[in-house]
Amino acid sequence: MRIFKNPIFITCCLIFWINQALEFWSLDSFPFLYSYLDDLLAMPVILGLTLQIFQWIHPKKDNFRFTMTQVTVGFLYVSVAFEWFLPAYSETYTRDYWDIFCYLVGTVVFYLGINPKKNSN
Numbered sequence: 001m002r003i004f005k006n007p008i009f010i011t012c013c014l015i016f017w018i019n020q021a022l023e024f025w026s027l028d029s030f031p032f033l034y035s036y037l038d039d040l041l042a043m044p045v046i047l048g049l050t051l052q053i054f055q056w057i058h059p060k061k062d063n064f065r066f067t068m069t070q071v072t073v074g075f076l077y078v079s080v081a082f083e084w085f086l087p088a089y090s091e092t093y094t095r096d097y098w099d100i101f102c103y104l105v106g107t108v109v110f111y112l113g114i115n116p117k118k119n120s121n
Contacts, residue, residue, distance in 0.1 A: 002116060071110065
C-alpha cells in the first residue's frame, strides 16, 4: 500500500475530490481552477492508482515502479484521448492545449514525487 500512503498522492486525491464536490454543488467562484485543476491532478491520480494495482499483482510488489517510457505513454494516451480524439467526435469535450500542459506538469509530479525511486540492489 505504498502509493496509498504517499502524501503527494493523498493530497492530489483530496484536492481532486474537494474540487469535484465544489463543482457538483455549483460553487463556481474559481473558474480558472475549475478549468485546469482537474487536468493538473489527473495524471498523479490516474498513474498513482494504476501503479498501486500493478504493485498488488507484480512479483516486485512495492519495489515495482513505472519507467519513464511507461509514464510518457500514459501522458500521451491521456493527451490524445482527451484533447484530440474526444473533442473531434463529441461536442461535450473541448480541445484545449493548456490541458496538455497541465497533464505534463501532473506527469512530472507523479514521476518525481509518487513513483518510487529505484532501489540500489
